[in-house]
């Protein structure tokens with residue numbers, strides 16, 4: 001069973017425990033999340049000039065649209081404003097800034113009617129972030145930039161939270177992905193040839209849960225949830241912000257969602273910085289997680305070439 005908690009008053013420790021059990025939280029816009037969405041709208045409006053960003057796709061060649069996103073998205077992701085607003089938002093929602101680490105926020109788009117579903121505007125097939133080397137204690141935060149509808153949000157497939165899905169994560173290594181595939185996203189306009197972990201058996205997409213927060217509203221879920229981009233039939237491009245957090249006590253204690261089927265190697269832990277001062281995740285934790293992932297994947301230390 002998956003429960004969606006609306007504007008819950010539980011503290012962050014309780015919330016993380018519930019998230020690791022597959023529950024979902026949603027909050028109305030806070031001061032900082034509202035400002036974050038407004039800041040995204042500002043950058044989007046600037047990039048699209050006089051056009052309505054939600055319908056511009058119908059008047060633009062797809063290559064031009066992809067190019068525009070390829071310059072807009074990194075500008076948002078790496079903007080210093082975001083590094084102030086994310087910790088402020090997390091504090092408003094009860095996180096301990098000394099113990100909570102976040103990674104850069106992504107600006108995502110989902111275009112309507114299969115206009116652009118690859119590369120820079122990738123339509124995610126059902127996946128768990130844990131297939132992409134995310135730690136099992138990763139918490140995902142998702143915020144619409146403009147009003148969204150059920151036809152252009154994302155979906156959870158909660159019946160799989162505790163049930164394995166045969167998948168290609170064993171062929172995914174985060175370090176390898178960073179070396180080769182990530183930088184090329186903007187080039188994949190007519191199809192995406194980058195290998196990504198996906199289900200390797202039929203996945204029953206129904207029943208599914210779609211949450212529709214208000215612009216600036218915040219949805220929170222475990223990175224171990226099976227989730228996907230819904231086929232956008234709304235007639236409007238969806239713009240949303242998402243980012244991830246981990247709590248260092250959980251990282252140290254290996255507390256998190258249960259691993260039911262991930263076999264990837266590498267770890268995304270080095271992407272996280274501490275809310276309070278932007279200090280990096282301690283390297284020894286990243287190294288330990290890498291070693292554990294290697295053992296879990298079956299590659300095992302005995303298969304690592306010796307350095308002698």
Ligand SMILES: [Fe+2]
Nearest residue numbers: 127128129227
């Ligand atoms: Fe995801």
